Amino acid sequence: MPFRLSVQACVAAFLAIVSLAPTALAAQRVAAVTGLAAAHDLRSERGRLCFSDHYHYGSSSGVSNRKKAEYEAVVSWSSFVDFEYGNTWANFAKASAKDMNCAQSTSGWSCDLSARPCR
Numbered sequence: 001m002p003f004r005l006s007v008q009a010c011v012a013a014f015l016a017i018v019s020l021a022p023t024a025l026a027a028q029r030v031a032a033v034t035g036l037a038a039a040h041d042l043r044s045e046r047g048r049l050c051f052s053d054h055y056h057y058g059s060s061s062g063v064s065n066r067k068k069a070e071y072e073a074v075v076s077w078s079s080f081v082d083f084e085y086g087n088t089w090a091n092f093a094k095a096s097a098k099d100m101n102c103a104q105s106t107s108g109w110s111c112d113l114s115a116r117p118c119r
Contacts (some may be wrong), residue, residue, distance in 0.1 A: 069109035
């Protein structure tokens with residue numbers, strides 16, 4: 001005797017699978033985290049997986065103009081994040097809770113920034 005499901009049973013099964021999909025995807029994302037990143041609490045933000053409360057810092061100093069100082073601070077941040085967690089975490093454009101402060105002195109521009117890595 002062939003196995004048959006009613007339309008209602010098929011719809012119910014489909015809805016059950018769809019309702020679990022976000023949870024299953026989140027679990028897969030967290031399970032894929034390895035190395036030092038696994039030591040931190042993570043959360044989903046705007047479709048990205050981010051460190052919940054762990055910030056990294058970057059800085060620059062003695063740079064001829066503000067734009068270059070900002071760039072060098074971002075490179076500083078990205079380099080260290082890449083070293084600790086790998087390049088999937090080191091994209092500053094994806095980072096969360098970004099804060100940058102720059103100032104000009106007689107030696108040039110300097111910037112200090114903080115952000116939480118995301119991927």
